[in-house]
Amino acid sequence: MKSIWKNYKTESAYDELMFSEFQSRAVSHKLCQYLNSLKKEDIDKRKIAAELAIMEMGISFTVYSDEGNIDRAWPFDIIPRIIDGKEWLIIEKGLKQRLTALNCFISDVYGEQAFIKAGKMPGEIINSSKNFRKECIGVKPRHNVWANICGSDLVRDKDGIMYVLEDNLRVPSGVSYMMENRVITKRVFPELLQDIHILPIDDYPTHLHDMLLSIAPHQNGQVTCVVLTPGIYNSAYFEHAYLAQQIGAKLVEGSDLVVNDDDCVYMRTIQGLEKVDVIYRRIDDDFLDPEVFRKDSTLGVRGLMRAWKAGNVALANAPGAGVADDKVVYAYVPEMIRFYLNEEPILPNVPTYLCSNKEDLAYVLEHLAELVVKPANESGGYGMLVGPHATAKEVAHFREIIQKDPRNYIAQPTLAISTAPTLCKGKLEPRHIDLRPFILQGENTYVTAGGLTRVALKKGSLIVNSSQGGGSKDTWVINMEEN
Secondary structure, three states: OOOOOOOOOOOOOOEOOEEEOOEEOHHHHHHHHHHHHOOHHHHHHHHHHHHHHHHHHOOEEEEOOOOOOEEEEOOEEEEEEEEEHHHHHHHHHHHHHHHHHHHHHHHHHOOOOHHHHOOOOOHHHHHOOOOOOHHHOOOOOHHHOOOOEEEEEEEEOOOOOEEEEEEEOOOOOOHHHHHHHHHHHHHHOHHHHHHOOEOOOOOHHHHHHHHHHHOOOOOOOOOOEEEEOOOOOOOOHHHHHHHHHHHOOEEEOHHHEEEOOOOOEEEEEOOEEEEOOEEEEOOOHHHOOOOOOOOOOOOOOOOHHHHHHOOOOEEEOOOOHHHHOOHHHHOOHHHHHHHHHOOOOOOOEOOOEEOOOHHHHHHHHHOHHHEEEEEOOOOOOOOOEEHHHOOHHHHHHHHHHHHHOHHHEEEEEOOOOOEEEEEEOOEEEEEEEEEEOEEEEOOOEEEOOOOEEEEOOOOOOOOOOHHHOOEEEEEEEEOHHHO
């Protein structure tokens, strides 16, 4: 029987499962041994079983294209990614530290602006931010927490260190896929999961529900929560429906809600109007309330900001939280941790050049072909330049648009982000990956054990976003002392 590892060659990047071509890491030893014991046809059968499960469970995502929105089955690789439990404890602590500092910052931005007054950040960065909402000045959400749900993207460089690549604080997606990946893995490798102690992730809906209850305007009596979705054409609609079902909340669209003269939010039901206390909104600020933001929006609820500012409804995440989602602001997070918490950052940032800074801009323009350039407020991998993989024409285009609007761009060195063995046409090949853990903050703070591992399915590509052809893997955090 041929070993599935026979032709697997680790690259110059750090490989999450293999120490070298022939030696597995201690944390992945059982998995690698198990895979080695399977015949190729057994692995093929498991791959087909996973694809059938995805179809049966209706796990899909939507890609926006010129031809219209396309629903696709969720791309899933059956070979999991593994993280040692001891390392995870440090990462978890670092993520909690980071979100706590970010919430202090958002609260400060809409309050005293002490961080800016202390000279830690130019005020112009906030004044020019697309996601700074002057309507939120003076508001104090419960627990002083603005970003209740955060998805931070982590990457491991060739030095083995895990870096924070960015923080997603507006409407981070992917947690439903993280959970469904585990369900599929249990179906595909039931015997393996019995022998390895993997930290569970299925308690996420309970923690999400508890967090939403903790931010309700009143803490006595029944609390009504809803999930507010833009509708079936949104790329994350599967997730909206999934989470609403998991936490026992109604899935509603803007037309299902109304704000009455008492500045309270009500849901239209066949029994009449029902008061709503907490809204887990999956709609961007711009479309949330046509009375305050975009007048032409039909997705949101007229008067919702009035109800929120009056303290009659809680919104997660709070409007205006996206000010800290700005990739320019990201560069200042280590300093926020020192300023607000008087601690040193546990997780490092990727070195970042701000094009709004003259010296940084000069360096970026001179080294464009070596750098990754990102717009400050895009997501989904759109609008990026990956210098080493770009054509001369693309580099020239970015030189022009950066010079026109330097505030809107940052640049980072091209990391040799880690790889993991991935099943490609029946063979294992290394593919680059990242990790998106999810952090909840309300009365308490919670971090998922692991997160959504995203995979760049195209050989050599560093783009892991599903909208750009990426896939995903189950993420196992393993406590070695219990295995």
